[in-house]
Structure formats: structure tokens, C-alpha cells
Amino acid sequence: MKLLQSLTREVLLVRKTDAPQSVDDYIARVPEPGRSTLNKMRTTIRSVVPKDATEVISYGLPAFKYKGALVYYGAFANHCSFFPGSAQLIEQFKDELKDFSLTKGAIRFPLDKPLPAPLVKKFVKARITQNDLKKRA
Numbered sequence: 001m002k003l004l005q006s007l008t009r010e011v012l013l014v015r016k017t018d019a020p021q022s023v024d025d026y027i028a029r030v031p032e033p034g035r036s037t038l039n040k041m042r043t044t045i046r047s048v049v050p051k052d053a054t055e056v057i058s059y060g061l062p063a064f065k066y067k068g069a070l071v072y073y074g075a076f077a078n079h080c081s082f083f084p085g086s087a088q089l090i091e092q093f094k095d096e097l098k099d100f101s102l103t104k105g106a107i108r109f110p111l112d113k114p115l116p117a118p119l120v121k122k123f124v125k126a127r128i129t130q131n132d133l134k135k136r137a
Contacts, residue, residue: 023055023062026074033112034075038062040114041073041082048124064124067131071124081106082115084123086130093122 020026027038042055045064053066061074061083072083079101084090087104090097096119101108109115 019060020057023057026057026062030075034080037080037111037114038073038075040117041080041120044114044117044120045071045073045124048121048128050128066128068134070127070131075111078111079108080111080114081108082120082123083107085127089123089126089130092126093119096122 020029023042027035027042030038042062049064049070050066053064053070056063056065058065058069058072061072063072064070069085071085074081074083083106085105090102090104090107094102097107100115107115114120
């Protein structure tokens with residue numbers, strides 16, 4: 001629910017017919033420099049997700065799913081955001097996030113400066129672990 005509330009605050013309202021139908025479509029609509037930033041983020045996330053993870057558009061944003069929602073990311077007018085799907089992880093890694101604008105569910109960063117790849121990988125791996133543990137319970 002917290003993720004949904006955060007996404008609702010972040011996502012620009014788009015008519016359903018204008019909504020992107022795929023991650024490629026979403027990224028293609030983003031002007032530079034945001035497009036390059038999202039492509040870098042996508043490549044970084046792809047490098048660590050399991051082979052059976054899927055890419056989808058969810059809540060109007062590119063997302064990865066693996067045993068449930070994993071992470072979301074997107075571009076907005078003045079920033080990009082990464083949604084790790086866990087306020088607990090944002091709190092856990094807050095010392096590494098001191099240079100970024102934070103909300104309960106999002107990490108905001110400049111359109112032309114992607115989050116550091118090692119940090120994104122750390123979040124994604126932690127989310128994979130969370131989802132694996134949740135599915136066992």
C-alpha cells in the first residue's frame with residue numbers, strides 16, 4: 001500500500017489511451033537526458049534480476065516483477081525516480097542515499113545523473129531476497 005501511495009504521488013496522470021504499452025514504448029517517449037538515464041538503469045537492473053523476472057508497465061511506470069513486484073523506475077519533468085518497493089530498504093541504506101532526495105517509497109535523482117549502478121544492484125538484490133522469503137512464508 002505504501003508503494004502504491006508513493007507511486008500515486010509521483011506518476012503524472014496520463015489518459016489510459018495514451019499510456020505506454022511496453023517498457024520500450026515508455027522509454028522512447030522520454031526526452032533526453034532522461035531516456036539515457038532510464039536505459040542505464042534498465043541495463044543495471046537486468047544485469048542482476050533472475051532470468052524468470054519480467055518487465056512490465058505497472059502504475060504507468062516501467063517495472064520488474066519476480067515473485068511479485070520487484071522495483072519500479074521512471075522519468076518525470078525535473079527528475080527520475082527509483083522505487084525499490086520497500087520503505088524498509090530506503091531506511092536501511094539511508095547513509096548511502098544522503099546525496100539524493102527521498103520520499104517513503106522513492107529515490108529521486110537528476111535526469112542526467114543515474115543512480116550509481118552498485119547501489120541499484122544492492123537494492124534489486126535485497127528486493128529479490130525479500131520476495132523469495134515472502135513466497136516461502
